[in-house]
Amino acid sequence: MDLKKINELIDLDYVQKTLLELVSIPSVNPPQDQGEEKAARYLARKLEELGAEAHVDQVSPGRANAVGILGGTQGPTLVFNGHLDVVPADEGLWDTPPFQPEIKDGRIYGRGTTDMKGGIAAMLGAIKVVNDLGIPLRGRVVASFVCDEEAANLGTLDFLERYPKADYAIVGEPTGLVLAVAHRGVARFRIVVARPGRPCRPACLRGKRHRTHESSNLCPPGLPPVAPSQKAPPAAFAKLRGHHGPSRREGQRHSRSSRNHH
Ligand SMILES: [Zn+2]
Numbered sequence: 580m581d582l583k584k585i586n587e588l589i590d591l592d593y594v595q596k597t598l599l600e601l602v603s604i605p606s607v608n609p610p611q612d613q614g615e616e617k618a619a620r621y622l623a624r625k626l627e628e629l630g631a632e633a634h635v636d637q638v639s640p641g642r643a644n645a646v647g648i649l650g651g652t653q654g655p656t657l658v659f660n661g662h663l664d665v666v667p668a669d670e671g672l673w674d675t676p677p678f679q680p681e682i683k684d685g686r687i688y689g690r691g692t693t694d695m696k697g698g699i700a701a702m703l704g705a706i707k708v709v710n711d712l713g714i715p716l717r718g719r720v721v722a723s724f725v726c727d728e729e730a731a732n733l734g735t736l737d738f739l740e741r742y743p744k745a746d747y748a749i750v751g752e753p754t755g756l757v758l759a760v761a762h763r764g765v766a767r768f769r770i771v772v773a774r775p776g777r778p779c780r781p782a783c784l785r786g787k788r789h790r791t792h793e794s795s796n797l798c799p800p801g802l803p804p805v806a807p808s809q810k811a812p813p814a815a816f817a818k819l820r821g822h823h824g825p826s827r828r829e830g831q832r833h834s835r836s837s838r839n840h841h
Pocket residue numbers: 662694695728752753840841
């Protein structure tokens with residue numbers, strides 16, 4: 580069957596209705612206020628309607644993943660991956676209410692329409708067309724719609740812990756309809772200031788004869804503070820301890836302040 584024929588068979592009304600309903604659930608992150616769990620429960624119902632073994636996996640209070648499994652236990656596994664959460668919407672910057680999606684000129688306007696509830700609706704549409712045509716699966720499809728992608732990826736970590744590894748995966752992140760075959764991953768760094776800093780003159784940074792100070796290794800104690808007339812801003816030294824993460828606990832603790840663009 581060629582792609583054109585498949586396109587004609589996709590239930591676009593279903594995909595559009597699903598997207599409108601999903602965008603109407605404000606699953607903002609951060610802050611989290613039960614929206615991700617509501618979105619997960621909505622999607623678990625949709626997956627169940629499509630004949631999937633559907634799960635709502637609780638990740639933390641008010642936050643959950645929706646997972647649907649189709650097909651048997653034989654053959655390869657394909658994961659459809661999408662995230663439930665959206666970044667906050669500054670309503671003052673919107674022409675339309677961000678969580679009351681509107682269709683104008685052939686486009687849907689609403690927070691998360693592109694990133695990435697549209698991808699999720701498309702995945703459900705793909706499962707539906709296979710169902711509608713009665714095509715038997717030669718493997719398994721696992722739909723994983725996860726929370727917390729916008730902050731600490733707690734939903735993905737939970738999914739990886741609960742389910743076996745897959746052979747293939749399709750991630751519905753927007754790429755301008757350009758196929759991307761790899762992802763460089765994500766690494767976030769957190770710097771912990773372990774002891775108070777000491778104000779210091781910028782000149783110290785250039786000096787080579789200062790004796791070692793226990794705090795900075797650069798700045799000797801007892802220097803007078805920088806006078807405002809000297810204009811150069813003071814620097815502060817402190818002992819730093821860094822590591823990469825996040826671990827689950829750190830992610831929960833810091834998810835309010837960390838954010839990326841997806
Ligand atoms: Zn995204």
